[in-house]
Amino acid sequence: MEILRLIIDYVSAFVLPTIIVGFPLYGLYKKVPVYEVFVEGAKEGFNVAVMIIPYLIAILFAIGMFRASGALDFMMEGLRPVLALIGIPAEVIPMGIIRPLTGSGSAAIVLDMIGEFGEDSILVKMAATMFGSTETTFYVIAVYFGAVNVKKTRHAVPAGLLADFFAMFAAVYVVILLFG
């Protein structure tokens, strides 16, 4: 298993340089005017980024307000007894709620938890596993749909949140199984 991890480490280190150098190199070999083609494609970068802005503002400011209002503490208190029934420790609940909303916020939570419980604690392992195994759902939705101006997202949000919700439970149980 150690070997497998080593291989993955190496692959992930090499894949970017390979693509960045390999694509133009292969283009040259195929007699593509690589410079001209690259610039033609890269032109889009600015427009796409600007297109994303309104979507990102809409999502981020609402999330920022929600965090600043202290609503999280209320939600935690409400969810604590319910989640305790199925074996979810109260300490990891903030992570479960924050993870789909903001990446930097969840990083801050992991840091706080390390300070409070120590690096080796099982609670930190649960929180870090949650962090590592899902993405910031609302950010991804804002950026990806924003880039093509799609406003009606249909079942993207429920599907993404279902996966996040499930990942919260899975993280707790998997960590208990592996380290408990």
Added chain:
Amino acid sequence: MLNYIWGGLIIFSLVFALVYDIRDFATDTYRNGQPLPVTMTFPDGYQAGERRQNVEVRLDPEGYGVFYGTNERPAAVYDGVLIQTADGRQLRFAEDASVPEPLATIRSFTSSRDNDLRGTVGGFAVQPGISQASGTVLFNPVRWVKLNAIAGAALDFAETAVTIALSLIGGIALWMGLLQIAGASGILYALIRVTQPLIRPLFPEIPKDHPAFGMIVLNLTANMLGLGNAATPLGIKAMQELQTLNTTEDTATNPMVMLLAMNTASVQIVPPVLLVAIMGLQINQLFFSILITTTLSLIVAIVSTKLLGRLKRYRDTDPNRPSQNEPASEGNPSTEAPE
């Protein structure tokens, strides 16, 4: 759904902020208008004519707890400055001193720019030369903390959003350029032919050999390898390719939703850079727990996308549904979209 979540976030922010502020109001958390007893020590003796002089501030721990009704306790001693102004004497705690709650909130509320807690001094009987004196400090009143906080957060995050979006320009441009070369030189088509059989079942609506497959594969691979900076531009490019198959302008198609769900569940074999930075070497222990969890959540994302897609409300809004009038055919409405 996004409309309700978005509206909910905003409305609940206001509701919770009001609840907190009214509770503060009712319990008088910040003791507005009531002076806090303090003891000041003058290391060089008190000088009457001096406009500003250094002092050491001591707060009685038990008295502090009773005064604010809190379990927090102040440090033994704080550095501070006593300043003589036209309106009387003002005590300023040292910048960024680690004061306990609720003083920390009072500081961030009344002196957010300099971050030094300051209050008006009262009741000191000082004569030149003495080294210690007891008295009180009165802080400016603190009200509607959370309401101010949510308004501030809204503006802050709007700015952050622009910063984030603009910081993506370079990465997006680089990848758009590289992908343009990949398309022109034919690498993309080689990639599509190899990987298509693997992912076509998840995206049955995309016509065979469509460039979108190449982008999707590159996006998912970058995600797996923890290359977040490359994954986002590749995902955007994939969305653009999918948008060319969209018959509407503003409604997500089934493949788009699937790509989104797979990205939010994020198949990460290599943990994200941020987490590695936080956890250091500890991350090695978590390799398998993350791998198992992320794989399980990916499966849930795929299955729930497929199942939710069968609900009537989502079938009816599918931009590529077979016809406006007749009901959608069983399972996936496979549409070979027009060019």
